[in-house]
Amino acid sequence: MIQIVEGLPDNVVGIVAKGRVTNEDCNKILKPLMETSLKRHDKVRLYYEIGCRFPGAAWEDLRIGLEHIPQWERVAVVTDVGWVRHTVNALRFLIASDVRVFTSFQAPEGRAWITSH
Secondary structure (H helix, E strand, O other): OEEEOOOOOOOEEEEEEOOOEOHHHHHHHHHHHHHHHHHHOOOEEEEEEEOOOOOEHHHHOOHHHHOOHHHEEEEEEEEOOHHHHHHHHHHHHHOOOEEEEEOHHHHHHHHHHHHOO
8 A cells, every 4th residue: 555645845746555565556656746746846855754664566667767867856765675675775876866765763864864955
């Protein structure tokens, strides 16, 4: 299941993945959010909180966001799952965007960073 993070600036797409995330969740929630934000802004930011050990489709379907890599200004990933943290840290150097990983304890810091100028 994907939940939208409310109260973020217009140029920030914020989602929380909890439990099993399906392709339908990604197509009905994540993809429209990103498309709407990209219509209004040249560069957008992604706040992605992963609250499960195996996010399923949400992890796999990040390709939806990867097709827009040049438009990602910043990406904040919040997770306590070790393999996800290591994977994001290893791959972030391949992405031209500024990517940071935060623990769930650091979630407020991640939200502050993704919304800061």
